[in-house]
Amino acid sequence: MxxxxxxxxxxxxxxxxxxxxxxxxxxxxxxxxxxxxxxxxxxxxxxxxxxxxxxxxxxxxxxxxxxxxxxxxxxxxxxxxxxxxxxxxxxxxxxxxxxxxxxxxxxxAKSGPANPALPENCFLLHSKGAVSGEYFIGWKPFDGKDPKQYGVEFNHTSFALGIGSPAQQSDQDELVHGDFLVVCGHFVYQRPEVKSRPDFILCMDHLKPKAEVVQYLGVDTELSHLFRFNPKEDGSGWLLSQLAVKALEITGSSTIVFVILAESDGLVGVSMIKSLTQVTDKNKPEGLALRDWLSYSTERIFTHEQALVIGFASRGESTTHQTLMVPSSSFPGLWIHAHATVFPYQPLQNGQINLNEQVEKFLNGPPPKALLHLIDDSRPSSGLGESAFIRGALWFTPIKSMEEKI
Amino acid sequence: MLEIKGLSKTFFAGTVNEVRALSAVDLQIEEGSFTAIIGTNGSGKSTLLNAIAGSFLPDQGRISVANEDITSWSEFRRAVLIGRVFQNPFAGTAADMSIAENIVMAMRRGLKRPLTTALNRKVKEEMAERVRTLKMGLEDRLDNPMGTLSGGQRQALTLLMATWLKPKLLLLDEHTAALDPKSAAKVAELTRQIIADDNLTAMMVTHSMQQAVELPDRVVMMHKGNIVEDYRHEQKKRLRIPDLLETFDRIQKRELFDETVADLLKKQYI
The missing domain is CATH 3.30.750.24 (STAS domain)
Known part of the structure; x- marks a missing residue:
């Protein structure tokens, strides 16, 4: 044949x-x-x-x-x-x-984009414009202080990431703060343990996930834009920061929230094996002791699997919410914070697709393999670089301001 | 059945080549259990087996088999209690002797005057009977030199010889690693069968995740001379190959987590 x-x-x-x-x-x-x-x-x-x-x-x-x-x-x-x-x-x-x-x-042959002002493969899903988000900093790593918590309930238009725990189910249930992400209200969380796997609570009409968070970036909105991307002409994938910059450029906004659902070209990230919120002045990890607390990917992992990423990106003048973001090594002036979860690969339909339907499809399929806090590894010579994506969908919405919750 | 307490062994101590092969290993093996030992190269698996067999004396610690402290016993004295099969198919048998002569040695192992029994008809019949269970047609070739057999056949015979006298403890050191896939599968199946039929207590070092998951009822994972995982009972029953790979992966990630990573993460975990 x-x-x-x-x-x-x-x-x-x-x-x-x-x-x-x-x-x-x-x-x-x-x-x-x-x-x-x-x-x-x-x-x-x-x-x-x-x-x-x-x-x-x-x-x-x-x-x-x-x-x-x-x-x-x-x-x-x-x-x-x-x-x-x-x-x-x-x-x-x-x-x-x-x-x-x-x-x-x-x-x-399909018709081109509905809006000629948008680049190719970009769709405007609604034009309600920029929204306000909120952030909360109740804890900082390694300062030894007890975390302050903030209770959040998520609904179908919630997009968030941070460090927190699902709200207590019973008196015996102990809160353990770990990295989490929220897409369309669906809450994905990894309890910080050595053999931990990500767990999730689906957002349904009568069951809204609740969490106690200690660090939080979130918005309540429907995402306004969708950009479908393929490998570039030289066959290379898209770096996380390149996709964030693309979304910032299309919206012309200085801050955005974005969601990526795409075939991974290698993720670089870290997950907690012991909750960092349990760090006190007495057990503060120095140097290599940090490896009892964090597991680092140490290589590009989950290549060709399906990654679901939520991130917040900001550029330009320094603002207080940027304290929850890390400067990008590829784009001076760009700040990003992103969390990813990984599913076994399944192809995505071409063209305009619905985020909630896709996320529900993946969450109702085989369980997620990991939850990672994505890292920009710019160490000289041994650095792994940034997470990258081959082909998929990028949803995003401009944010006009982030209010601090106190 | 087998009890190991605080077993330590360092090779080339005090030199630049110092290797801490076993560091205070504690392990208890119950009678009639079949344990697989897995781990990366140099993790101390074979050293542990060799220490039990008495190939060298440990620096520290105690080994007892069937409530008898054998720590200071010589290798040949332990042979009464312990049967062994090695990775190299040529290591367990004598190539220039016939199959029958090899087996007779196994039959008389540990006895004071090992070779006084001649190879008479009755002995040969008993031999053929058991060799037939291998289903390799070797029962008709008992007078052929061992050296004319293939690796798979020799390994099957070695296994039979090692278990001929039902040892208290059977040690298998990657005994299928040097065989082609088909022979390896056959020897693995034979191993399972003999251990089950004779209700032997066995320990098997293997690099085959498949064997580790399918054959034994307990899996011990070693790393850098320590036991890092011990899957038994319910945990072993639900153990699958991906779980083992994940554990290897976790150990490797920890290994590669160096000072530069610690610096990087401190800056990025905000």
């Missing part, structure tokens, strides 16, 4: 040559999975060179069909010989066949 591809408009034409039988069906399906992963969701199979199609071959086509229909994509088979046409018709899969040779590509 030989597969050659050719791009035409929004569609990818695959010229297949050989027998689509048991010995090639897995290879065939794997290749198609690769095309889908690269964002090709409209596929035209030029079957002129397919001399034989067995049930195993049909099985692989069904698999591709299922994968594509989840993504609202489709495939069509053209130029098939009589044997292939008859086999498909008799097995009830005649709908995959196209009567013409190549279908008119105009049908599949």
């Amino acid at each position: 030989e597969l050659k591809t050719e791009k035409q408009g929004n569609a990818l034409i695959i010229h297949a040559n050989g027998r689509l039988d048991a010995s090639w069906s897995d290879y065939f399906a794997d290749c198609f999975e690769g095309y889908i992963r690269q964002g090709e969701h409209i596929l035209i199979i030029d079957a002129a060179g397919i001399s034989f199609l067995s049930s195993a071959g049909i099985r692989s086509l069904v698999k591709i069909h299922k994968e594509l229909s989840k993504l609202k994509g489709k495939f069509t088979i053209v130029n098939a010989n009589d044997f292939v046409v008859n086999t498909l018709r008799m097995t009830g899969f005649g709908i995959w066949l196209s009567d013409g040779s190549l279908p008119s590509l105009k049908q599949v």
Whole structure:
């Protein structure tokens, strides 16, 4: 089996040559999975060179069909010989066949962005403008003081990150502050323990996640913009700071909240294995002792998995909320704070997609693998750099001010 | 059954090459249990096995088997209690002797006058009977020199020989590592079978996560001469390969966490 591809408009034409039988069906399906992963969701199979199609071959086509229909994509088979046409018709899969040779590509071409003022692949979801956010600093690491807590309840328009704990469920339930993130009200938190895994509370109509936070950046809004990104022309992915700058540029705002759902090109981050809020003057970790408290990725991890990131970015003059952000090493004057969680990879539908639906889909699937406080590792020579992303979606909204909660 | 207390061993002590291979290891193995020992290279797995077998004397600590303190026993004296299979298929058998001669030595192991019994017909029949259980056709080749067999066949025979007299303790040191995948799977299955049938107490060093998860009823993970994880009972039952890989990963991350990382994180955790 030989597969050659050719791009035409929004569609990818695959010229297949050989027998689509048991010995090639897995290879065939794997290749198609690769095309889908690269964002090709409209596929035209030029079957002129397919001399034989067995049930195993049909099985692989069904698999591709299922994968594509989840993504609202489709495939069509053209130029098939009589044997292939008859086999498909008799097995009830005649709908995959196209009567013409190549279908008119105009049908599949999507209309461009609704708003000509926006760059390509950018969608304006609503135009309510900039919103106000809030931040809370009830604790600072390593100063040995007892943390002050602030109780928050999240709803479907909550976006937040910080250090905190799910609110107490019972008297025996002890609060342990760890890194958390909130996207569309869904609360993802990792209890700081050696073998800990991220846990989450879905935001539902009758169940709103509640947390006690000691450090907090949050907004209550619907995100206004969506930018779909692909690898750049040289094949490289997008750095976290590059995506933040893109969002700042599109909105023209000096502060934004953003959410990234994308295939990871390697994440760099840290998670707590012992809650830093338990640091006192007596047990303050000096030097290497910090590794009993924090686990650092030490290499770029979770490459090609699906990352869900929430971040706040700010640029320009120093403001007080920037105390919860870290200066970027790539862009002078840019400040970022971002948390990420990671899911097993699943392709995303192209075009305009709904954030809440996507996040619910991932949270209802296999459990998240990790929760990381993302780090910009600019150590000379041994630094790992920043987290990066290959392909995915970036939602964001401008923030006009951040109010401090006291 | 096996009790190890505060076992320490440092190689090349006082030189630049000093290696702390075991640092105060405590381990108790219950009768009839099958324990896998895993860990990175140089973590002290084989050293632990060798210390139990008596290949060297420990610097500190105590080893007892079946309530008998064997710490100062010589290697050959321990052989009465302990059966061993090594990684190298050529290490456990004598290549120039026939299969039957090799097995006869195993049958007489630990006895005062080991080779007085001649290889008579009755002994050979008993031998063939047990060799047949390997299902390798070796029962018809008992007079062939051991050196003519493949690694997989030799390892299977070594295993049979090591367990012929039902040792109190069976030590397996990466005994499938040098075999091709198919032979390795076969020897692993044989190991499981023999240990289960004879209800042996066994310890197995392995780098195969699959074997560690599937064969034994307890998994001990070592790192830098210490036992860092001990999965048993319910914990072992739910143990899967990804859990083990995660633990390895966690240990490695901790290892790579150096002063520069500590500096970086102090600045970034705000």
